Amino acid sequence: MRSIRAAAVGAVTMSFALALTACGGGSSSGGGSNDSPKTLTYWASNQGASIAVDKQVLQPELDKFEKQAGIKVKLEVVPWSDLLNRILTATTSGQGPDVLNIGNTWSASLQATGALLPWDAKNFDKIGGKDRFVDSALGSTGAEGKDPAAVPLYSMAYALYYNKQILADAGISKPPATWHELTADGKKIQAKGKTTLGAEGSNLSENIHHVFVFAKQHGADFFTSDGKPDFTNDNVVAAVKQYVDLMAKDKVVPTGDAEYAQNQSVSDFAKGKQAFLLWQSAAANLKSQGMSEDAYGIAPVPVQSGTPGTGAQVNSMVAGINISVFKNTKNLDGATQFVKFMTSDDEQKILNKAYSSIPPVKAAQEDAAFNSPSNAVLKSTLATSAAALPQVASESQFETAVGTAVKDLFADAAAGRAVTTDSVKAKLEKAQQQMPAA
């Protein structure tokens, strides 16, 4: 009797819920409107040393925009740890910002959700045309053959930052150009009681960026040309192993770095404990930690042999931030106007200087500030030897699955366990099987 009553209650609940779900179902597929033309909400990513710094950088520019266009922009700086989740919930609920920054590697994944405004030729014309942007940056704005889901905002590239004093003390005259040289230098550096190279072993994105470049250098890709995961081919395995071996075999990365995930390796470098740092556009970051610009130099990231270039000579991913418009914005025109403003030559110069990144806008790149010796390295890397991460819909899953595999391998290495071709392959196999079937 009791159970019958319970079942009845359950059934009522169930039908109530079904009724709700039937009439609900995410956002109405509104295609954007101009219902509230006077305001915009903008989610910025955390580019500066802290969220407060970002607000200081951006607010004056937003005020400028308000004066020009009469549109008030409500700024929210979202920490990286939250950003993807926030975008995801905004996508699901349809209640999001009008304009937002996204990590450029997410472009294809977010494009697949259909939540972002596609930048077809007509939309691009509103902001001055596609030709204003450099090609490498445009390569990270969405899947090939589709209208981009985003517009490049800041470009960054990896470089090898080196501490001049430590190198001099160790009797090293120039920064290493190949991985072999780097490990050889490491012995001299460690003999002087300093550590060689930093890594963020528990940071999934950092792991991905590095193994991606190593894979390129081994002539391999994580995805086949038709977008299927291919993590276990021998060259990918060798590439991942080479990266982890920097800690496991070559011992140039200290084991403690295996648990780093919050840019501790940048701090180690800034404090003069460590000779090298592989980082993207670290200048502003290092400055905020009190390292003087004279104390370090910037060199291209090492390659296997020879000099950086295309193909197997790639030595950086195309890093950067894109700006997107949320499809169901209530201020479509204003949002487009704001993107135009943010990608205008003047704003590009101001913002990229503040964040020590490189403008993806050709005209802005001419500015002298982006042609200093240090920026020249980043600029030429972007122009000649950087490759875009795979622009596939499952990119974000790839970051998680393979990033975690590398994190686990670092944990093994740190614990003194052997990292072998087999163990690397096993981890990657598991990662591959966790990828969505499509």
Add this chain to the structure above:
Amino acid sequence: MPSTPASPMAPPRSFLWSRRIFLTLLTGFVLVPVYVMLSSSLKPLADVTGKFRWLPSGLTFRPYIDIWSTVPLAKYFMNSLIVAGAATICSVVIAVFAAYAVSRYSFRGKRVFTVTVLSTQMFPGILFLLPLFLLYVNIGNATGIALFGSRGGLILTYLTFSLPFSIWMLIGYFDSVPRDLDEAALVDGCGPLGALFRVVVPAAIPGIVAVAVYAFMTAWGEVLFASVMTNDTTRTLAVGLQGYSTLNDVYWNQIMAASLVVSVPVVAGFLLLQRYLVAGLTAGAVK
């Protein structure tokens, strides 16, 4: 609280010794993190980013000043206070009504009610995180009542987290309040609600305080739902505190100072009211 000696005889020496050892070890276990939190919050940054040291190289109160500007801590504090406070009040009032009904009346569906409410305790939060979020969004779209992203939505969510335990505990407590008391009140002409508020509630204050403390703590420390259901203006402390570690350098001294600051209200409240808590549990839940 009255002491209840375990035995009228004096306890044997071996018992005393083992007690001394056990309690000393336990005190150490409990205290070390508390000490670390306190001492680190008074250390200069160099002390907390280098090798651990038991004693600070110098005392500084800077972290306690900096925490307010590094992240908008005051705003988060306010949000947490509003959310946890409102959730507590609502939860207690609702639990008092429900517990009174279960304790004093017999009616059809009583068992189904208690079983259903209690069994929600076993739901993994992760199961209904996304559905709840969708539900709030849809209610918002359909009625214009903003639940998602608002404090109201969070208050609703949190109060149901503590509700089952609160109802269960108060049922036990109300059962222990002599029925003759409300009978008398009813004879005196109070309605059932009058009896509840004039007689039962005053007699059950320890139980109600215990429930309130529990409800407040539950709401104050929750991370998962807060991280999905809040935005910049409604962010609560539990999520907001993560702001200290997104910086380029992890300001551990500030994190510790902020952790301490956000802990003070709950810990102080808890310790002040713990007598009630034990008394409430004794008469209610564990009886």
Add this chain to the structure above:
Amino acid sequence: MTATALEEPVRKTSPGAAREPRRRPGRLRRIGLPYLLLLPALLLELLVHLVPMVIGIVMSFKELTQFYIRDWGTAPWSGLDNYKVSVDFDAPVGEALLHSFFVTVGFTLLSVALCWLIGTAAAIYMQDTFRGRGFLRALFLVPYALPVYAAVITWVFMFQHDNGLVNHVLHDQLHLTDKPSFWLIGDNSFYALLTVSVWKGWPFAFLIVMAGLQNIPRELYEAAALDGAGMLQQIRRITLPSLRPVNQVLILVLFLWTFNDFNTPYVLFGKSAPAAADLISVHIYQASFVTWNFGTGSAMSVLLLLFLLVVTGVYLLLTSRGRRTADA
């Protein structure tokens, strides 16, 4: 099925209810009032727990990936696919789920056992008065009172490899290890998680047992003492049996809380927990939020719920039967 646990309060109320007809007010009001009193609680439970749970169950039959989250009503039905993927223990997803499940069960059993043991021991040791008892009692409750975030982040600070207190003490000061250990990654992360969980959880057991001890009549001890029972015997023959009903609930509550705990592992390890400490709640969170596959995530949650229902049911059945025979 959980009804057995609730037998008691229900039984207690019946005399009061029986006396009810003596009162005058209208029959309708008398019948309506209890429902009215329950209404707010019922509505809220429906809104926040039950309806979302049903939606969750519906979602578990859908192919809810990134392509459909924007308008999830249009996501295609996938039948039992999400469940098949979750329980195919030969394939990595199922295997990882099973692994996570075993880790969680092991962790929960250990944590609950330790919490209960420490809590009960402390409560019994502190049963009679001694100097500083009040102070200690307050102190012991601090870990429980601290907000989870604040407490766990402090442990993260202490567990760091290079600069943490734990390695400083174990390695630098006591020389117990050859080299500093990793606590937040790798195999040790299990013990790190267990430590934090016990540190935060035992005061709750302490609190409940302490309250339970107050209800044991003093005469029982006196009688036992007259019979010549020693300290240990008194604990075994009087204290522990008297605590049985308290323990029945305490252990169940601790089990459910620990098993479903999300906050502790999430703050301790972040979004991707090390395999050794891959608790199921974080695992499901990752399966749904990080890989954007909410259908599979929901299927996993439903399986978890079924498991908890079975465990709770069996537990209550066993313990209440044990209790009944003990009473007889």
